[in-house]
Amino acid sequence: GVSIVTENGLEAVRIDTELCTGLVYRNGAHVAEWTPKGSEPVLWMSGSSHFTDGTAIRGGIPLCFPWFGPGRDGDRTPAHGFARLSPWNLTSAELSPNGLVRLVFTLTGDDVADLGGFPADFEASYAVTMGTAMQLALTVRAGEQPLEVEEALHTYFAVGDARQVRIEGLDGADYLDKVAGDRRTQSGDVTFTAETDRVYFSEATTRIVDEQLGRTIVVEKACSANTVVWNPWVDKSEAMADFGDEEWTGMCCVETVNALGDATQLSPGASHTMSATISLT
Numbered sequence: 001g002v003s004i005v006t007e008n009g010l011e012a013v014r015i016d017t018e019l020c021t022g023l024v025y026r027n028g029a030h031v032a033e034w035t036p037k038g039s040e041p042v043l044w045m046s047g048s049s050h051f052t053d054g055t056a057i058r059g060g061i062p063l064c065f066p067w068f069g070p071g072r073d074g075d076r077t078p079a080h081g082f083a084r085l086s087p088w089n090l091t092s093a094e095l096s097p098n099g100l101v102r103l104v105f106t107l108t109g110d111d112v113a114d115l116g117g118f119p120a121d122f123e124a125s126y127a128v129t130m131g132t133a134m135q136l137a138l139t140v141r142a143g144e145q146p147l148e149v150e151e152a153l154h155t156y157f158a159v160g161d162a163r164q165v166r167i168e169g170l171d172g173a174d175y176l177d178k179v180a181g182d183r184r185t186q187s188g189d190v191t192f193t194a195e196t197d198r199v200y201f202s203e204a205t206t207r208i209v210d211e212q213l214g215r216t217i218v219v220e221k222a223c224s225a226n227t228v229v230w231n232p233w234v235d236k237s238e239a240m241a242d243f244g245d246e247e248w249t250g251m252c253c254v255e256t257v258n259a260l261g262d263a264t265q266l267s268p269g270a271s272h273t274m275s276a277t278i279s280l281t
């Protein structure tokens with residue numbers, strides 16, 4: 001079933017059905033767990049994460065909105081937007097006869113402590129559907145002013161060893177390499193051999209092939225022009241207080257994103273939905 005619980009001192013929704021188990025914190029509408037029955041957890045969580053209302057959680061699926069990182073001009077705070085720091089409202093929770101659980105969380109300007117200059121009359125809603133697959137759909141509606149929105153489902157996946165996985169689906173895609181500070185073109189599959197922080201200009205489905213865990217994670221996207229691939233490697237994970245020094249080998253981020261030149265432009269009253277469906281093969 002579906003129950004409201006306190007987990008790590010925070011309000012959360014726990015899901016335990018015939019198809020999967022899951023956990024979603026109200027703070028940030030943050031999906032922290034999705035585990036299909038009979039599988040290992042699909043999402044990675046740091047053992048050093050903070051769990052405090054108004055603070056980002058490390059791992060799972062931080063929801064970045066209405067800007068990504070410092071925003072396209074590089075000057076926005078808080079980093080990755082206010083959505084992951086805000087208390088979302090659970091407006092519906094349904095268990096359907098086919099065993100799927102669908103949660104809907106909403107956020108408006110009234111819920112946000114610091115809008116960082118963003119218009120208050122937006123409405124965001126986030127539908128999380130969990131079963132043997134998981135679907136995530138973020139819908140944003142503009143109020144009376146036009147909106148420019150960056151957004152990311154900043155998904156941390158659990159992997160056997162980041163140095164041995166490969167990500168299929170990005171061959172030939174252009175990307176911004178945020179470590180090197182230049183633009184490049186992907187040749188072949190993506191592998192991790194050093195700190196990796198890239199914004200791919202690609203709507204394609206990606207597959208994280210993990211021979212060690214004997215599984216492939218498939219990320220299918222809709223209305224997402226960018227895929228961000230991130231692994232902090234040694235030095236950057238040591239520098240992050242909420243990320244264990246040895247943990248980076250067990251994770252990689254493959255994120256469903258609209259950012260930079262692909263930020264979503266909404267005219268007054270218009271809405272837009274970005275979504276991702278995650279499954280295992």
Ligand code: BG6
Nearest residue numbers: 056069079080154197198228230
């Ligand atoms: C990634 C960014 O998506 O998120 C990185 O591309 C950033 O640059 C990382 O370091 C984590 O961000 P944060 O704010 O959660 O530490």
